[in-house]
Amino acid sequence: MPTPRRLTCQTCRSEEPHEPLTPKERDWLQGQLGNRVPDNYYKCVNNRPDGKVCLNLRTHSAEKHFRLTKRLPDALE
Numbered sequence: 624m625p626t627p628r629r630l631t632c633q634t635c636r637s638e639e640p641h642e643p644l645t646p647k648e649r650d651w652l653q654g655q656l657g658n659r660v661p662d663n664y665y666k667c668v669n670n671r672p673d674g675k676v677c678l679n680l681r682t683h684s685a686e687k688h689f690r691l692t693k694r695l696p697d698a699l700e
C-alpha cells in the first residue's frame with residue numbers, strides 16, 4: 624500500500640505532505656475520470672492560509688498529472 628510522503632504540489636508551489644486516497648476519494652475520482660483509478664494517486668494535505676486543506680491531486684510520478692489542476696471536494700458524502 625502507498626504511504627504518506629512529501630511531494631511537490633503544483634498548487635502550493637512547494638514540497639508538501641501528501642497522502643494516498645481513501646477508498647471513498649478513489650471512488651469519487653473514478654467517477655470524475657470514468658475509468659479505474661490505480662493506487663498511485665496522492666492528495667496534498669498542506670493547510671492553506673484560508674484554513675482549508677489543499678487537496679490538490681497528483682500521481683506519485685507526475686506533479687502535473689492533470690492538464691488542469693484537480694482537487695478533491697472538501698467534504699465527500
Ligand SMILES: [Zn+2]
Nearest residue numbers: 632635667677
Ligand atoms: Zn498543495
